[in-house]
Amino acid sequence: xxxxMDPDVGDALSGMRDTPEHRLARIAEGDxxxxxELYDATSARLYGLIRRLLIDPAQAEExxxxxxxxxxxxxxxxxxxxxxxxxxxxxxxxxxxxxxxxASQASRDRDSRIGIRDYDREYDQVAxxxxxxxxxxxxxxxxxxxxELQRQAVELAYFGxxxxxxxxxxxxxxxxxxxxxxxxxxxxxxDAMGVTA
Amino acid sequence: MTKREDVxxxxxxxxxxxxxxxxxxxxxxxxxxxxxxRSEVVGLSxxxxxxxxxxxxxxxxxxxxARLLDAIDALPQQPAEEPAGSLDAVxxxxxxxxxxxxxxxxxxxxxxxxAGDHLASRRRRRRRPMAALALVAAAVVLFSGGFLVQRxxxxxxxxxxxxxxxxxxxxxxxSVAGGGVATVTWSPSEHRTAVELTGVTPPSGKVLQLWSVRxxxxxxxxxxxxxxxxxxxxxxxxxxxxxxxxxxxxxxxTQPTTRPxxxxxxxx
Numbered sequence: 256x257x258x259x260m261d262p263d264v265g266d267a268l269s270g271m272r273d274t275p276e277h278r279l280a281r282i283a284e285g286d287x288x289x290x291x292e293l294y295d296a297t298s299a300r301l302y303g304l305i306r307r308l309l310i311d312p313a314q315a316e317e318x319x320x321x322x323x324x325x326x327x328x329x330x331x332x333x334x335x336x337x338x339x340x341x342x343x344x345x346x347x348x349x350x351x352x353x354x355x356x357x358a359s360q361a362s363r364d365r366d367s368r369i370g371i372r373d374y375d376r377e378y379d380q381v382a383x384x385x386x387x388x389x390x391x392x393x394x395x396x397x398x399x400x401x402x403e404l405q406r407q408a409v410e411l412a413y414f415g416x417x418x419x420x421x422x423x424x425x426x427x428x429x430x431x432x433x434x435x436x437x438x439x440x441x442x443x444x445x446d447a448m449g450v451t452a
Numbered sequence: 453m454t455k456r457e458d459v460x461x462x463x464x465x466x467x468x469x470x471x472x473x474x475x476x477x478x479x480x481x482x483x484x485x486x487x488x489x490r491s492e493v494v495g496l497s498x499x500x501x502x503x504x505x506x507x508x509x510x511x512x513x514x515x516x517x518a519r520l521l522d523a524i525d526a527l528p529q530q531p532a533e534e535p536a537g538s539l540d541a542v543x544x545x546x547x548x549x550x551x552x553x554x555x556x557x558x559x560x561x562x563x564x565x566x567a568g569d570h571l572a573s574r575r576r577r578r579r580r581p582m583a584a585l586a587l588v589a590a591a592v593v594l595f596s597g598g599f600l601v602q603r604x605x606x607x608x609x610x611x612x613x614x615x616x617x618x619x620x621x622x623x624x625x626x627s628v629a630g631g632g633v634a635t636v637t638w639s640p641s642e643h644r645t646a647v648e649l650t651g652v653t654p655p656s657g658k659v660l661q662l663w664s665v666r667x668x669x670x671x672x673x674x675x676x677x678x679x680x681x682x683x684x685x686x687x688x689x690x691x692x693x694x695x696x697x698x699x700x701x702x703x704x705x706t707q708p709t710t711r712p713x714x715x716x717x718x719x720x
Contacts, residue, residue, distance in 0.1 A: 283532065290524060294517060299509035307507050319512055320520060327524045328650065331532040338498075345504040346497070353469045358617040394506030412470035413503050419465040420472075431461070438464030438496075445499040 275340035276333075283331035290327055297341065298323070301348045308352040308416050309359075318355050322348045349413075356416030397447035405440030408433055460489050467496035528631050528651030612682055615639045615646045626716035628652050628697070634714045636695050638688040645689060647673075647697075648682040652713070654699055661704045663712070665694040675704050689718035 275297060281289035301322060306315035326344060333343055398406050411422045423433040459482040465471050466479045483490040615621060618639035626634045632651035638644065647662055654660050660676035662683060676683045676697065689695070696712035 283529065285529060287521065287524060291517070291521060294520065298517070299511045300505070300507075302512035303510040304504045304507045306510055312513075316513055316516055320516060320523075323520050324523060324527060327520075327527060327529065329530050331530055341505070342498070342501045345501050349500070349504055350469055354613055355617060358613040391506040391508060394503060397502075409464075409468065409503075412465060412468040413500060417470060418472055418475075419462070419470050422470070431458075434458075434461045434465060437468065437470065438461055441464035441467060441496045441499055442492075444503070445495050448499060448502050450495055450498045450502060 275344070276335045279326075279330045279333045279340050282327060283333070290323075293326070294323060297344060300341070301344060304345060304348050305352045307414055308349070308356055314355060314359070315352075318351050319348070322351050325351075353416040357418075393448065397444050400447045401440045401443055405436050405443065408436045409440045409444065412437055460486070460492075463489060463492045464496055466493060467500045469500075526625075526627065526633060528633065530651075611642070611644055611684055612646050614642050615644045615684070618642050624716050624718055626714050628714040630713065632714075634695075634697060634716055636689075636716050636718060638718070640688050643687060645685040645687065645695075646682050647676065647685065647695065649676060649697065649714075652697075657702050658699050659702055659704060660697055660713075661700040661708070663696040663698065663708055664689070665696055665715070666690065666692075670696075670707060672704065672706065691719060693718050 275293055278289040278293040278296075282293060298319065302315060302319045305318050305322070306312065309315045309318060322344070325347060333340060398409075401409065407426075408419075408422055411417050411425070412419065415422075417425070419433045419437055420430055422428075422437075423430040426433070428436075459478050462471060462475055462479050466476060471479065479489075479493065483493060616637050618641055620641050621637055621639045623635065623637045626636075628634055628649065628651065632649060634652075635648040635650075637646045637648070649660065652660065662673035662676055662685065664671045664673045664685075673685050673695065674683055694715050694717050696708070696715045698708040698710045698712045700709060
């Protein structure tokens with residue numbers, strides 16, 4: 256019932272037809288070779304996403320390691336009928352990366368306010384990187400369909416790892432406004448990218 | 453935040469992981485009662501994945517691959533189905549349990565959600581909304597009235613993350629007799645020690661109990677709830693201290709009554 260993306264998005268974006276889903280099933284049976292194959296097929300995508308959030312290569316590598324260990328441990332829990340393997344893995348990777356961003360952010364906040372500057376930098380880098388892949392072009396087009404304020408809020412949330420409350424504080428805008436802005440932006444993105452539930 | 457429409461407005465932030473654990477729990481509880489919200493969250497979560505797919509891939513450092521292939525040798529895998537009472541077990545029956553409206557004010561549900569590995573279970577929940585509903589439903593029944601649970605389970609998540617990401621963290625890994633891995637991480641700056649057991653499930657009616665062993669002095673370091681992914685202990689080990697885990701009767705013991713399944717020497 257989950258993740259029925261436009262088929263050409265799924266294929267083009269995952270870039271591998273001989274499926275991660277099958278490999279996950281083999282991994283669930285303890286197949287180390289399948290794990291290595293899955294890693295080879297997906298690690299650049301996961302590491303790319305995690306590094307986009309964390310910036311720091313060392314931390315990104317650590318989180319990528321955590322995610323793949325978790326994939327090894329929980330492969331049996333993956334249910335193909337609920338969505339693609341890559342979606343499952345990316346969701347896991349994003350969540351882990353956000354956890355790390357927040358942990359680092361918490362320690363930074365104790366010391367200084369440097370965090371905000373980092374996020375600004377990150378934000379710029381995101382825009383730059385999104386442009387250079389084919390699937391990125393599609394995402395970028397969809398993002399361009401948002402208002403500037405919607406796009407900013409969505410990107411600070413997804414790529415910056417900020418909570419909506421933190422975004423509101425950073426932009427000096429009421430929390431309710433940011434909540435609505437993110438939701439409206441996501442609905443517009445969903446419709447633009449042809450995602451159906 | 454208690455008003456239903458306010459929770460509904462969080463769907464986008466929830467899909468982007470831009471909510472706190474408490475807010476996530478509110479959204480998940482609200483999804484039980486609203487098919488409209490559930491469907492919206494699913495669609496927006498997929499949209500978030502599409503955003504992730506738009507990021508340029510970057511090849512990770514080559515050493516990571518070898519390290520992972522080494523690591524999985526010692527790493528047990530979870531079975532396909534979770535033990536009774538958990539996510540998969542309750543999935544079909546309680547999906548449409550409308551009586552929850554009566555049982556559970558939203559705050560109570562918050563308390564119930566992390567009944568286990570909350571990071572992973574939340575992740576599963578995001579992938580599997582129907583199962584999520586079932587988990588919330590089951591948990592509500594178990595914990596209705598549990599403000600204390602919220603405090604003891606949600607707060608440690610932050611503490612746990614602080615410990616395992618601290619710059620001064622130290623980590624020791626040990627093998628559990630009969631399979632499984634014990635990972636002990638501590639951070640002097642955080643004054644906390646985190647114990648993570650994977651691949652270990654206590655028999656029914658038994659608990660895992662942690663012990664601090666210093667010389668011939670054995671002190672309980674708390675119980676390891678089977679549903680939890682880790683335990684947190686206040687303080688950090690002194691050099692040479694041993695952390696042991698044994699299987700004990702429900703409620704724990706004052707001294708170990710069985711041979712420890714793992715003993716890890718914690719050398720700073």
